[in-house]
Amino acid sequence: MEILLSALSQGAIWTVMGIGVYITFRVLNEADLTTEASFTLGAAIGAQLLVLGMNPLMTLFVVFFIGAAAGAITALMITKAHINSLLAGIITMTGLYSINLGFMGKANLSIATETTLKTQLGTLGLPRNVDTLVLGIIVVLVAVAALSFFFRTDMGQALIATGDNPVMAKSLGISTSEMMLLGYMLGNGLIALSGYLVATDNGYSDISMGIGSLVIGLAAIIIGEVVIRDVPLPIRLLAIFVGSVIYRLLLALVLRFNFDTNNFKLFSAVILGLCLSIPTLQRYFAARRARQAALKEVALAS
16 A cells, blocks of 8 residues: 555656656657756756745746746757757756756755645645645646646647647748747746656755656656547546556566666666557557458458
C-alpha cells in the first residue's frame, strides 16, 4: 500500500511535466531537449525564491513564467535563426546549466526548513505522501482544465494545425513561428512548474535533478496512450497521470529486486524503449493475425 501511495503521489507531480512534454512532443511534433534544463530551472529558482521568503503560491506563478522564457529562447533560435530544433534545445540546455548554478549559488540548495506548498498542506494533518498527492492532483486538474479550454479556442486550434501540417497552416494564414513560440513557452512553463513541485517534495533542489526528466515525461505519455486510447484531448492529458503512476510502479518493482541504484537511469531508459516499441509491436501482431486469418480463409475456400 505504501508503494502504491508513493507511486500515486510522485506520479501526480511528475504528470505536470508530462503534460508540458506532451505539448512539444505530440502537439508540435518536436522532441525538445530544453526539458531537462527547464525542469532544473524551475527547481533552482523556486528553491531560491522560497529561501528569500517569497510566498510559495506566488513562487509557483513566477517559476511558470521563467520556464516559459526558457522555452521562448529555444523557439526563437528555431524560428528566427533557423537552427535545428535538437541543436537549439542542446544550446539552451547548456546555457541554463550555468544559470541554474548561479541561481542556487551551489550544486544543492536545501529548502527543508522553508515554508512550501507542501508544508502548508501539512497543517491539514494529511498522512505522509497524501499531501504531495493532493497538491499534484490540484495542479494537474487546473492545468488540464486550462489547456482543454485553450485548445478549443482559435489560437489553440492554430497551434494544433501548426504541429499537424505547418505548410497547410501557413497557407491558412497562421503564423507558424508565433505558434511554435507559444507551444514551447507553454510546454517549458509547465515543465519548470513540475521541477518546482518536485523540489518542494524532496526538500531541496539539485543541479542534476533534471537529468533523465525527458525520459520520464515521454514514458508517462506513451504508457498513458497505450493504456487509454482513442479518447478526447482532456482525457488524453489525464491519461498521462495513469502512465506516470504505472512508470513509477515499474521502477519500484525494479528496485524491489535489489538492483544497484546506480543502474536506475539505465532501467528508466530500457522501460522507455519498451514503451515506445509497444505501438509498433501492436501493429506487427495485428498484421500477423490478419495474414493468418487471410491464409485460413484461402485454405478453407480451397
